[in-house]
Amino acid sequence: MTSSVTFNRRSALKGLLGGGAITVGLPLLDADLNGNGTAFADESPLPVRFGTWFWGCGMTKKIFVPAQTGKNYELTEELEAIKNVKQHINVHTNLTAYRDGTFFCHYTGWVVFRTGSAPVVGNLPLYESLDTTLANRIGRTTRFKSLTATATGDIRNIISYENATTPNPPEFSPMAFYTRLFGPDFQDPNAAEFKPNPRIMMRKSALSAVTDQIKALNGKVGAEDKARLDQYFTGLRHLEQQFDHQLTKPEPRAACKPAKAFKDEPAPGTDSQLIAARHKMMTDLMVMAVACDQTRVFNMTMSKSDSNTTKQGYEKPHHTCTHEESIDEKLGYQPNASWFTKRSMENWAYFVEAFSKIKEGDGTLLDNVLIMANTDVSYARVHSLEEMPAFTAGRAGGKVKTGLHIDHKGGQGTALSYTCLKVMGLDVESWGTKSNQTNKEVGEILA
Amino acid sequence: MEVEVLVSLYFKGSVSALLRGSAIAAVSAFALASCSAPTTEGAKAGAAKPAAEAAASKTSEPETAGSAKRLRLLSQDQYLNTLAYVFGPDVRPDAYFPPAQRTDGLLSLGAAKAGVTPTRMEIYQKAAQTVSALIVDPKRRDFVITCKPADEKKSDRACATKVVTEVGRLMSRRPLTADKRDAFVEQAVGAADKLKDFYAGLGVALEAMLVSPNVLFVTERSEPDPKNPGQHRLDAYSLATRLSLFLWNAAPDDQLLKAAETGEIQTPKGLAKQVDRMLASARLDQGVRAFFDDMFAFDTFNALSKDTTVYPTFTGQALTDAREETLRVVVDHLIAKKGDYRDLFTTRETFISPALAAIYKLPAPPTWTRYEFPEGSQRAGIVTHISFLATHSHPARTSATLRGKALRELLLCQPVPPPPANVDFSAVENPRPGLRTTRDRVGFHLENPVCAGCHKIMDPMGLALENFDGEGSFRLTERGAPIDASGTLDGKPFTDVVGLGKALHDHPAVPSCLVKRAYSYATGSPTTNNDRPLLAYFNTRFSEEGYRVPDLMRTIALSSAFSHVNDTTQTTPGKTADASSKSAAASN
Structure with missing residues (x-):
C-alpha cells in the first residue's frame, strides 16, 4: 500500500448522489472488509472485491428458470453450462425493472439494475453505475480504480458510467489490455529486486505544474463544466497515484502470476466463437489483475445489450433472431435464440470458474469476490422487463451464501444491486429512484 | 500519391x-x-469570395443571441x-x-x-x-x-x-x-x-x-463586443480555435494565432482573410473528411464485421477501403470539383481499390483509381456505395429497416423513435411459407399498426436498396425471387435505387440536414429552437450559392452567430430543434 494516497471523502459523497444518499458513512476501510480472518503475507487483510458481468438478450423462461428454489434446485436446459460452478453461484429469477416513462428496449432494463434509475434519454443514464460508486470507495488504493472490458471487440459497448455523461470505455483488445496491465509499467509484487525509476519521480513532480492550471480554468466555466474539471483533477490525482505505485516496492502477492503476453488475438468480429475466445483472454487477464491487487472493481461484458453475436452460417444475429425466429412447435421455444443464451451461460461459467481456480489465503479468489451478473431484458422477443434473471457469484469474504436459486416473485431488480452495495459496505438507507427505489436486501443470500 | x-x-x-x-x-x-498549396490544380480557387458579394445576398443574417460557449x-x-x-x-x-x-x-x-x-x-x-x-x-x-x-x-x-x-x-x-x-x-x-x-x-x-x-x-472564453454593446464575442484565441477545429479539425496554425494576437481576426476583413486562406488550404480536406465521417457515422466501421462464410470477399481491407471510397468521393466532389452537395446522391463517379473491385465485381485496378459507373448502372450516389450498404446491414444479410433508419437519421436529420414496449412480435415469425424476399418479410411491419407508424418511414427507403446484399454486392434476386426495389420517399415515387437517389437529391431535408449538422458541428452545440431563423438563413444562402459546401462553411464561419456567444456559462444543451423528428412520424 502506498502511504501518500488519501481517501477523498468528497468523492465518496459525490459517489452517493446516484442513490439519493440518505446516510453517509465513514470511508470504508480494508479492515471492514475482512470477513474470514485470512490475510496477505504482509498481514494486510484480504480485501473483498466487486465485479459485474453482462450478457445481452435475456433468456427463455421455460428452459431457464429452475422449477425448485433454494439449495437443491435442478439445472435447466439453458443453465446446464453452469453445472461446474453451481455451488459458487446464486440464480436470481423473477425480478422487475420499472420503466418510469419512456422505454428504451434494450437499454432501460440493464441501466435500472446498474444505476438504480430508468433512463430518460436513449444513451445516457441518470446516475453513475454501481461499480463506480464502489470503485470510489474501495478502488482508491490500487493501481487501477476499476477495470472494464468487453469481449465484443467494440469500444462502444458501454456498461459502466463514471457519471451520467461519462461512460467508462471498455478495453476491447486483449493484447492492448495485457499491455496496460502487465506491460512495462507493471511492478511484479513478487520480484526480488526493486529500484524506483528517477524519471518517474520527475514525471510525478511535473504534474504539479498542471494542477494549478485547473484553478485558473475553474473561474471561467459554468457549474456543469466545473464538475468536469473536478473529474479531470481526480484523473490527475489518479496519475500521481499510479506513479506512486511505480515508486513504491509492492507487497508480495502469492497469487499473482501473470502469463506471458499474447502473440495474437481474435480477428474483429461478432461470431460467437470469436467472442468466446476474446472473453477467455480478457477474463484470464481480469482475474490475474485482481489476484495481483491491481484493481478491486471490475466489469466484464460478454455481449452487448441488444446482442449482435452471430452464429456461423446463420443469417440472423442474436438480437434479430430473438424477434424473428419462430417458436419451434415441438420444442416450444426459439431454438436459435436459446442457442445464443446457452453460449452466454458457457462464458459466464468460464468467468466464475476462472476466479475459483486462483488460490488465495485459505480458499480461492472467488471467496473474496462478489460478482453481479445481469442482462437487458427477460424474454428478448417482447423486450420484457418482468421476470428478469440475474446472478451473483462469490462469497464476498464470507458475507454471502451461494448455490441457491431465489425466486424474487416480481420484486425489484434494484434490490439485488442494493444488496451488493450493502454487502460491499456502502452505508445507505435506500438506493435508486422512483419505482426502482428500494431499501430491501435479498436476505436469502446473506450469510 | x-x-x-x-x-x-x-x-x-x-x-x-x-x-x-x-x-x-x-x-x-x-x-x-x-x-496552403492546393493539392488539386485550381480546385479551390473559387473558395475565396469577396465580402461584397456575400453582402449582396438577398438575405441577411437574423439577429440571434449567438451560440453557446463550450468546454470541449x-x-x-x-x-x-x-x-x-x-x-x-x-x-x-x-x-x-x-x-x-x-x-x-x-x-x-x-x-x-x-x-x-x-x-x-x-x-x-x-x-x-x-x-x-x-x-x-x-x-x-x-x-x-x-x-x-x-x-x-x-x-x-x-x-x-x-x-x-x-x-x-x-x-x-x-x-x-x-x-x-x-x-x-x-x-x-x-x-x-x-x-x-x-x-x-x-x-x-x-x-x-x-x-x-x-x-x-x-x-471558449468571451469578452464584451466593443462594436455591439450588450453582446459578447469569443475572444480572439477562442475564435481562432473554433475556426480551425471546424475547418481543419486541428488546432490553429501559426498564422491564425498571429491573426488572433494582433486582433486582426476580430475585424470583418481580417476574419474573411483567414477563413478564405483556410478554405483554400489543402488542410481543408482533412476538416471536411472529419465532418462527413462524423455525420455519416462512419465510426461504425471501427467495429464492423461480416460473416465470412456468407461474404468471403468482405475482407478487412475492403472494410477500410469502403470508408475511404466515400470520403474520397466527398472530398473530390465537394472540394476539388466544388460540386453541388445534392449531386452526391446521384453521382456515378467514384474511386475503386483492389479490395473494393472484388465486391463491385469489376476488374481489380493496381491501386486506388478513379472510376465512373456506366450510365444506367444501379450504382448511383453514395448510398449505393459499399460503405452505406455494408454498415447498415447485418453480418450475414441485409436489413431494410437499418438502412432506412440510417438514411432518415443521417441524411435527413429525422430521428426514428425507438420501438414501443411489449410489442407482440409473433407476426415477425419467419420463414412463413412463401416469403422469400426481404420485402415480403418486412411487409408485416406495415400490417401491424403499432409497427407501421415508424417502419413505414424506414422500410421503403431500405427496400429500394435491396438490389445490394449485406456486403454491398449487386443482386437481381433473393432466394430465387426477383427483387422489387420500387417505393416512395415522402410522396415521391421511384422504381429503383437510381430513382431513390434522385428523390434524395430533390428532398428539401437533404440540404437542410447538412446545414443543421454543419452549424452544430462548427459551434460544438446541438441546435435549439432559437436557432431556427438562423438555420433558415443558412439554408437560403446554401441554396443561393448552389449547395456548395465550402461556401456554406464560409457563410457559417463568417456569421455573427459563430463568433458571438450568449455569455451565460450554460452548458446543458437545450431542447433540440429537430422539427423533422416528430413530423417524420406524423407526416407519413
Missing part, C-alpha cells in the same frame, strides 16, 4: 517552422505558404492532427482516445459533455509520454527543438523557456501566461539537473504540458 504529397508538405512546413535557432514566427510565413474535449484526431502540424506527421502516438457519445447526430457534440475518466487520463498520459520521447529523440530533436543547450548534461533555462513557450502556444492554442510557462520551465530545469540530461528534463515538462487541461480541453 496524393496523401504522400500532402504529408511531405506538412513535414517540411513544420520542420521549417521550428527550425533550430530561429524564432518560430520568422519562418512561419514560408511554412504556411507551402501548407479535444478528440483523438484533433490531437493527432495538431501534433502532426506542430512536430511533423511521424510524431504520432499509437493512442486510442475513447470516442465521445454521439449527441444529436454527431460524436463531436458529445465532446462538449464528456468527462475525463481515470482510464482516459491514463491514455492521455501514455500518449504524452510517447510524443515527448519522440520529440527529444536524438534523431529528431535537432529538427523540432529550436535551440540547443549549452551543455546536454545540464539544465539550460533559456533554451527550456524558448521551447516551452513555442510548443505551449501551439498546443494550448494561445500563448502561455508567464505563470504557466514558468511552472513548466521549473520542472524542465529541475528534472534536467536531477537526471543530468537537458533533453530528459525537457521531455518530462513536455509530457506534463501535453496532459494539461489547456491542451486537452478547448475552453
Whole structure:
C-alpha cells in the first residue's frame, strides 16, 4: 500500500448522489472488509472485491428458470453450462425493472439494475453505475480504480458510467489490455529486486505544474463544466497515484502470476466463437489483475445489450433472431435464440470458474469476490422487463451464501444491486429512484 | 500519391517552422505558404469570395443571441492532427482516445459533455509520454527543438523557456501566461539537473504540458463586443480555435494565432482573410473528411464485421477501403470539383481499390483509381456505395429497416423513435411459407399498426436498396425471387435505387440536414429552437450559392452567430430543434 494516497471523502459523497444518499458513512476501510480472518503475507487483510458481468438478450423462461428454489434446485436446459460452478453461484429469477416513462428496449432494463434509475434519454443514464460508486470507495488504493472490458471487440459497448455523461470505455483488445496491465509499467509484487525509476519521480513532480492550471480554468466555466474539471483533477490525482505505485516496492502477492503476453488475438468480429475466445483472454487477464491487487472493481461484458453475436452460417444475429425466429412447435421455444443464451451461460461459467481456480489465503479468489451478473431484458422477443434473471457469484469474504436459486416473485431488480452495495459496505438507507427505489436486501443470500 | 504529397508538405512546413535557432514566427510565413498549396490544380480557387458579394445576398443574417460557449474535449484526431502540424506527421502516438457519445447526430457534440475518466487520463498520459520521447529523440530533436543547450548534461533555462513557450502556444492554442510557462520551465530545469540530461528534463515538462487541461480541453472564453454593446464575442484565441477545429479539425496554425494576437481576426476583413486562406488550404480536406465521417457515422466501421462464410470477399481491407471510397468521393466532389452537395446522391463517379473491385465485381485496378459507373448502372450516389450498404446491414444479410433508419437519421436529420414496449412480435415469425424476399418479410411491419407508424418511414427507403446484399454486392434476386426495389420517399415515387437517389437529391431535408449538422458541428452545440431563423438563413444562402459546401462553411464561419456567444456559462444543451423528428412520424 502506498502511504501518500488519501481517501477523498468528497468523492465518496459525490459517489452517493446516484442513490439519493440518505446516510453517509465513514470511508470504508480494508479492515471492514475482512470477513474470514485470512490475510496477505504482509498481514494486510484480504480485501473483498466487486465485479459485474453482462450478457445481452435475456433468456427463455421455460428452459431457464429452475422449477425448485433454494439449495437443491435442478439445472435447466439453458443453465446446464453452469453445472461446474453451481455451488459458487446464486440464480436470481423473477425480478422487475420499472420503466418510469419512456422505454428504451434494450437499454432501460440493464441501466435500472446498474444505476438504480430508468433512463430518460436513449444513451445516457441518470446516475453513475454501481461499480463506480464502489470503485470510489474501495478502488482508491490500487493501481487501477476499476477495470472494464468487453469481449465484443467494440469500444462502444458501454456498461459502466463514471457519471451520467461519462461512460467508462471498455478495453476491447486483449493484447492492448495485457499491455496496460502487465506491460512495462507493471511492478511484479513478487520480484526480488526493486529500484524506483528517477524519471518517474520527475514525471510525478511535473504534474504539479498542471494542477494549478485547473484553478485558473475553474473561474471561467459554468457549474456543469466545473464538475468536469473536478473529474479531470481526480484523473490527475489518479496519475500521481499510479506513479506512486511505480515508486513504491509492492507487497508480495502469492497469487499473482501473470502469463506471458499474447502473440495474437481474435480477428474483429461478432461470431460467437470469436467472442468466446476474446472473453477467455480478457477474463484470464481480469482475474490475474485482481489476484495481483491491481484493481478491486471490475466489469466484464460478454455481449452487448441488444446482442449482435452471430452464429456461423446463420443469417440472423442474436438480437434479430430473438424477434424473428419462430417458436419451434415441438420444442416450444426459439431454438436459435436459446442457442445464443446457452453460449452466454458457457462464458459466464468460464468467468466464475476462472476466479475459483486462483488460490488465495485459505480458499480461492472467488471467496473474496462478489460478482453481479445481469442482462437487458427477460424474454428478448417482447423486450420484457418482468421476470428478469440475474446472478451473483462469490462469497464476498464470507458475507454471502451461494448455490441457491431465489425466486424474487416480481420484486425489484434494484434490490439485488442494493444488496451488493450493502454487502460491499456502502452505508445507505435506500438506493435508486422512483419505482426502482428500494431499501430491501435479498436476505436469502446473506450469510 | 496524393496523401504522400500532402504529408511531405506538412513535414517540411513544420520542420521549417521550428527550425533550430530561429524564432518560430520568422519562418512561419514560408511554412504556411507551402501548407496552403492546393493539392488539386485550381480546385479551390473559387473558395475565396469577396465580402461584397456575400453582402449582396438577398438575405441577411437574423439577429440571434449567438451560440453557446463550450468546454470541449479535444478528440483523438484533433490531437493527432495538431501534433502532426506542430512536430511533423511521424510524431504520432499509437493512442486510442475513447470516442465521445454521439449527441444529436454527431460524436463531436458529445465532446462538449464528456468527462475525463481515470482510464482516459491514463491514455492521455501514455500518449504524452510517447510524443515527448519522440520529440527529444536524438534523431529528431535537432529538427523540432529550436535551440540547443549549452551543455546536454545540464539544465539550460533559456533554451527550456524558448521551447516551452513555442510548443505551449501551439498546443494550448494561445500563448502561455508567464505563470504557466514558468511552472513548466521549473520542472524542465529541475528534472534536467536531477537526471543530468537537458533533453530528459525537457521531455518530462513536455509530457506534463501535453496532459494539461489547456491542451486537452478547448475552453471558449468571451469578452464584451466593443462594436455591439450588450453582446459578447469569443475572444480572439477562442475564435481562432473554433475556426480551425471546424475547418481543419486541428488546432490553429501559426498564422491564425498571429491573426488572433494582433486582433486582426476580430475585424470583418481580417476574419474573411483567414477563413478564405483556410478554405483554400489543402488542410481543408482533412476538416471536411472529419465532418462527413462524423455525420455519416462512419465510426461504425471501427467495429464492423461480416460473416465470412456468407461474404468471403468482405475482407478487412475492403472494410477500410469502403470508408475511404466515400470520403474520397466527398472530398473530390465537394472540394476539388466544388460540386453541388445534392449531386452526391446521384453521382456515378467514384474511386475503386483492389479490395473494393472484388465486391463491385469489376476488374481489380493496381491501386486506388478513379472510376465512373456506366450510365444506367444501379450504382448511383453514395448510398449505393459499399460503405452505406455494408454498415447498415447485418453480418450475414441485409436489413431494410437499418438502412432506412440510417438514411432518415443521417441524411435527413429525422430521428426514428425507438420501438414501443411489449410489442407482440409473433407476426415477425419467419420463414412463413412463401416469403422469400426481404420485402415480403418486412411487409408485416406495415400490417401491424403499432409497427407501421415508424417502419413505414424506414422500410421503403431500405427496400429500394435491396438490389445490394449485406456486403454491398449487386443482386437481381433473393432466394430465387426477383427483387422489387420500387417505393416512395415522402410522396415521391421511384422504381429503383437510381430513382431513390434522385428523390434524395430533390428532398428539401437533404440540404437542410447538412446545414443543421454543419452549424452544430462548427459551434460544438446541438441546435435549439432559437436557432431556427438562423438555420433558415443558412439554408437560403446554401441554396443561393448552389449547395456548395465550402461556401456554406464560409457563410457559417463568417456569421455573427459563430463568433458571438450568449455569455451565460450554460452548458446543458437545450431542447433540440429537430422539427423533422416528430413530423417524420406524423407526416407519413
